[in-house]
Amino acid sequence: MFNKRTKIKDLLQLEPASQEVVVMGWVRSFRNNQFIALNDGSTNDTVQVVATLGSFNDDLLKRITTSASLKVTGKIIPSLGKGQKMDLVADTIEILGHSDAEKYPIQLRNKPTLEYLREVAHFRFRTNTFGAVFRVRHALAFAVHKFFNDKGFVYLHTPIITASDAEGAGEMFRVTTLPVDGTAPKDVDGQIDFKEDFFGRSTNLTVSGQLEGELGATALGEIYTFGPTFRAENSNTARHLAEFWMIEPEVAFNDLEDNANLAEEFIHYLIQYVMDNNRNDLEFLAQRLADEEKQLPQDKRSELGLIEKLEFVLNNKFERLTYTEAIDILANSNHNKKKKFQFPITGWGMDLQSEHERYLVEKHFKKPVILTDYPKEIKSFYMRLNDDGKTVAAMDILAPGIGEIVGGSQREERLDVLTERMQQMGVPVDELWWYLDTRRFGTVPHAGFGLGFERMVQFVTGMTNIRDVIPFPRTPKSAEF
Amino acid sequence: MFNKRTKIKDLLQLEPASQEVVVMGWVRSFRNNQFIALNDGSTNDTVQVVATLGSFNDDLLKRITTSASLKVTGKIIPSLGKGQKMDLVADTIEILGHSDAEKYPIQLRNKPTLEYLREVAHFRFRTNTFGAVFRVRHALAFAVHKFFNDKGFVYLHTPIITASDAEGAGEMFRVTTLPVDGTAPKDVDGQIDFKEDFFGRSTNLTVSGQLEGELGATALGEIYTFGPTFRAENSNTARHLAEFWMIEPEVAFNDLEDNANLAEEFIHYLIQYVMDNNRNDLEFLAQRLADEEKQLPQDKRSELGLIEKLEFVLNNKFERLTYTEAIDILANSNHNKKKKFQFPITGWGMDLQSEHERYLVEKHFKKPVILTDYPKEIKSFYMRLNDDGKTVAAMDILAPGIGEIVGGSQREERLDVLTERMQQMGVPVDELWWYLDTRRFGTVPHAGFGLGFERMVQFVTGMTNIRDVIPFPRTPKSAEF
Numbered sequence: 001m002f003n004k005r006t007k008i009k010d011l012l013q014l015e016p017a018s019q020e021v022v023v024m025g026w027v028r029s030f031r032n033n034q035f036i037a038l039n040d041g042s043t044n045d046t047v048q049v050v051a052t053l054g055s056f057n058d059d060l061l062k063r064i065t066t067s068a069s070l071k072v073t074g075k076i077i078p079s080l081g082k083g084q085k086m087d088l089v090a091d092t093i094e095i096l097g098h099s100d101a102e103k104y105p106i107q108l109r110n111k112p113t114l115e116y117l118r119e120v121a122h123f124r125f126r127t128n129t130f131g132a133v134f135r136v137r138h139a140l141a142f143a144v145h146k147f148f149n150d151k152g153f154v155y156l157h158t159p160i161i162t163a164s165d166a167e168g169a170g171e172m173f174r175v176t177t178l179p180v181d182g183t184a185p186k187d188v189d190g191q192i193d194f195k196e197d198f199f200g201r202s203t204n205l206t207v208s209g210q211l212e213g214e215l216g217a218t219a220l221g222e223i224y225t226f227g228p229t230f231r232a233e234n235s236n237t238a239r240h241l242a243e244f245w246m247i248e249p250e251v252a253f254n255d256l257e258d259n260a261n262l263a264e265e266f267i268h269y270l271i272q273y274v275m276d277n278n279r280n281d282l283e284f285l286a287q288r289l290a291d292e293e294k295q296l297p298q299d300k301r302s303e304l305g306l307i308e309k310l311e312f313v314l315n316n317k318f319e320r321l322t323y324t325e326a327i328d329i330l331a332n333s334n335h336n337k338k339k340k341f342q343f344p345i346t347g348w349g350m351d352l353q354s355e356h357e358r359y360l361v362e363k364h365f366k367k368p369v370i371l372t373d374y375p376k377e378i379k380s381f382y383m384r385l386n387d388d389g390k391t392v393a394a395m396d397i398l399a400p401g402i403g404e405i406v407g408g409s410q411r412e413e414r415l416d417v418l419t420e421r422m423q424q425m426g427v428p429v430d431e432l433w434w435y436l437d438t439r440r441f442g443t444v445p446h447a448g449f450g451l452g453f454e455r456m457v458q459f460v461t462g463m464t465n466i467r468d469v470i471p472f473p474r475t476p477k478s479a480e481f
Numbered sequence: 482m483f484n485k486r487t488k489i490k491d492l493l494q495l496e497p498a499s500q501e502v503v504v505m506g507w508v509r510s511f512r513n514n515q516f517i518a519l520n521d522g523s524t525n526d527t528v529q530v531v532a533t534l535g536s537f538n539d540d541l542l543k544r545i546t547t548s549a550s551l552k553v554t555g556k557i558i559p560s561l562g563k564g565q566k567m568d569l570v571a572d573t574i575e576i577l578g579h580s581d582a583e584k585y586p587i588q589l590r591n592k593p594t595l596e597y598l599r600e601v602a603h604f605r606f607r608t609n610t611f612g613a614v615f616r617v618r619h620a621l622a623f624a625v626h627k628f629f630n631d632k633g634f635v636y637l638h639t640p641i642i643t644a645s646d647a648e649g650a651g652e653m654f655r656v657t658t659l660p661v662d663g664t665a666p667k668d669v670d671g672q673i674d675f676k677e678d679f680f681g682r683s684t685n686l687t688v689s690g691q692l693e694g695e696l697g698a699t700a701l702g703e704i705y706t707f708g709p710t711f712r713a714e715n716s717n718t719a720r721h722l723a724e725f726w727m728i729e730p731e732v733a734f735n736d737l738e739d740n741a742n743l744a745e746e747f748i749h750y751l752i753q754y755v756m757d758n759n760r761n762d763l764e765f766l767a768q769r770l771a772d773e774e775k776q777l778p779q780d781k782r783s784e785l786g787l788i789e790k791l792e793f794v795l796n797n798k799f800e801r802l803t804y805t806e807a808i809d810i811l812a813n814s815n816h817n818k819k820k821k822f823q824f825p826i827t828g829w830g831m832d833l834q835s836e837h838e839r840y841l842v843e844k845h846f847k848k849p850v851i852l853t854d855y856p857k858e859i860k861s862f863y864m865r866l867n868d869d870g871k872t873v874a875a876m877d878i879l880a881p882g883i884g885e886i887v888g889g890s891q892r893e894e895r896l897d898v899l900t901e902r903m904q905q906m907g908v909p910v911d912e913l914w915w916y917l918d919t920r921r922f923g924t925v926p927h928a929g930f931g932l933g934f935e936r937m938v939q940f941v942t943g944m945t946n947i948r949d950v951i952p953f954p955r956t957p958k959s960a961e962f
Binding site for chain 2: 040041097099134174234
């Protein structure tokens with residue numbers, strides 16, 4: 001019954017010639033008791049509905065308030081006004097749902113801040129900013145699947161609940177059906193008896209699907225994951241979420257160079273896809289960012305506009321260098337010599353801080369950077385040991401304004417080297433018997449990486465707080481909606 | 482370095498004319514010390530590598546065992562043998578990783594059962610059956626995204642960790658960083674003080690993204706979710722998982738009929754996509770199912786083969802009828818009169834059991850059925866009350882051999898009716914303030930449904946146990962890998 005409506009995105013593509021149409025949507029604004037800007041979420045654009053003076057009674061007109069929902073029938077004609085292609089001259093207007101202008105949470109403030117909109121996240125999808133952000137997020141997610149599908153990768157759903165806490169990527173959330181009030185059953189040693197828990201053991205939320213992804217890749221050849229991952233870290237920053245989505249491709253027979261090539265091609269593809277398919281939303285977001293930055297001092301503003309930044313990334317190869325080369329550049333930089341780093345460059349072996357990464361990307365190279373071959377001491381056990389015995393075949397991709405967007409490596413495929421590294425780093429060899437089995441039976445060189453999806457959405461939309469690119473952010477002390 | 486390899490799926494498309502190629506993969510079999518069937522996961526098909534007698538030393542040949550990994554260079558020529566199009570005559574064979582035939586878990590048994598393969602799920606991807614299952618699963622997942630993207634839906638990532646347990650869809654898992662050993666902080670009443678938990682409140686794993694999905698749909702118009710959902714139910718059956726993936730579209734301005742149309746079109750699309758893109762895998766799975774059913778008594782076998790069943794579903798509209806009509810059919814059936822139902826048909830208002838659904842689908846209509854308009858007492862609070870005051874605008878889609886594959890409804894958009902239903906059913910109105918807000922401010926008719934992804938994969942692959950269509954099943958007392 002209702003599906004005869006025309007979506008506003010499609011409507012605005014038509015050449016207006018008095019066609020009869022039905023549209024439904026929410027009121028964005030109502031001017032002069034006559035002009036309704038109606039939006040249905042299919043685009044940020046609105047159709048101008050004209051309620052001809054005298055044709056509708058005052059009771060109805062009073063109920064046309066911001067975020068009221070309407071069903072309108074009428075004809076589209078070339079617009080007499082400026083700023084739009086067509087007017088929809090209403091024959092009938094039906095109020096589907098009214099909206100009390102005094103009480104509507106977003107109406108209350110003239111220019112709601114992003115902070116405020118997080119408190120009413122159930123309605124922020126109705127704003128231009130978040131409409132654009134979440135359509136772009138969708139487009140990026142679809143582009144992820146299309147990129148890998150076109151290459152013949154298999155999308156593998158790795159488990160969310162896991163008994164393994166071996167990767168050590170961060171603090172984990174416990175998943176349990178045991179009571180937490182002290183009445184959970186205990187074993188003979190007085191310890192909680194996790195045999196009585198739902199899964200018969202202690203379980204957590206996954207921090208990464210990589211290890212299981214390797215099981216898939218060493219059989220199906222090329223796989224990727226795209227699912228939620230979790231960190232129980234008490235980080236209340238604009239860069240951290242307790243629940244976020246990650247994409248982790250894993251490819252048999254790839255080495256580190258193949259891995260970097262894949263990641264660079266992937267990031268280019270995602271950006272190009274959004275440029276081709278969401279130009280309207282990007283232009284809106286570019287203007288939003290420019291307006292936001294007008295309030296910043298000149299030296300804090302971006303050198304490039306949002307779309308110029310994306311075009312720049314598309315048109316330039318990522319800079320590739322080793323950790324060792326990066327340390328040299330940083331140590332010899334004027335920035336370091338003038339002691340402008342909070343953490344001075346102490347030499348080879350140190351972990352790079354965010355300020356160092358930003359210096360390389362934003363000041364020195366002025367483009368995305370792929371750093372490779374880090375000291376083994378500061379990287380994970382599963383990364384392949386290089387012939388120098390000191391570094392591993394790791395790679396991080398650093399993006400302007402975002403920092404680390406990709407972390408990956410060629411994996412250690414040699415059973416003896418891997419086992420020794422695990423022992424050195426205190427990773428439980430017994431628990432990971434299944435992981436080591438892939439090295440026991442037909443091991444192959446392979447490589448993969450993880451891309452933080454929200455960081456990518458931030459990069460493309462220009463939103464500075466990660467909480468503004470996921471529908472309902474989960475952060476310390478906050479799990480609303 | 483490694484990326485010059487040709488994938489076997491692509492290789493087998495070539496016309497062999499002595500081209501030089503590099504392939505890598507795992508040994509499936511080695512006959513006559515000469516013919517290696519090599520697989521790389523890109524297809525179930527293998528390429529026949531010929532190790533010409535006398536050209537390779539015995540030490541090497543001895544290490545060509547099942548699941549050993551090889552790098553082979555050589556030339557492809559038209560095959561002299563039957564059963565394959567080409568031979569790859571090896572110039573060099575390099576053992577990338579050996580595999581001890583005595584110890585390799587799958588080698589140990591001649592014809593490993595599906596049950597046994599679940600215990601070695603880290604290697605089951607290397608079998609023909611699971612290679613086919615997981616490539617089909619991938620294709621279905623991609624088809625889900627393509628279907629909705631092409632229609633302009635927005636993919637919405639609804640939260641996995643949720644403070645709401647309002648939907649009452651089932652038992653939930655607790656997510657916590659509090660200790661479970663009795664040392665968790667308590668409030669003045671002696672109750673666990675969840676203000677001290679990570680999110681400052683008691684949190685669980687989601688059972689459905691629907692309520693948050695409605696927030697998206699009533700702003701963006703058309704959304705869908707595709708993510709993991711959880712049930713902490715102690716159901717050790719071939720139909721239940723504690724962790725499974727669900728797809729939940731939600732559409733503003735849709736009524737129940739639109740909703741049923743969308744679901745039927747969606748299911749047809751998914752099946753057609755796999756028929757078009759994974760014919761090879763489907764043919765393998767059809768043969769597997771036929772072989773499996775040979776061991777069943779005649780009357781337990783499927784009437785149609787797997788591919789015939791899928792074609793039948795594609796070529797026939799789903800039968801649509803109301804719950805009331807279904808009760809009539811069941812009550813008047815010979816099956817009921819002869820008291821063959823374990824649960825007799827007691828009349829209008831009773832909940833349908835699996836045996837009743839199967840009778841309707843498999844015996845009476847012999848095709849998928851959409852049942853609508855159930856008694857309000859046996860359905861959820863958010864389903865729209867029909868004008869009769871007795872039934873709600875619910876729909877279940879029942880599939881042969883699987884049972885319920887879709888559950889959905891038009892949602893109750895009227896604030897007063899919804900609030901009254903919530904109070905009657907004991908759903909906390911205060912907690913769901915944000916959900917009710919969508920009915921307070923510009924409410925619109927809308928509808929949606931949930932499709933259990935694993936049930937769909939089962940339907941298309943013919944796998945009878947749900948644990949065999951998800952990479953690493955989570956079930957009571959089991960969270961291995």
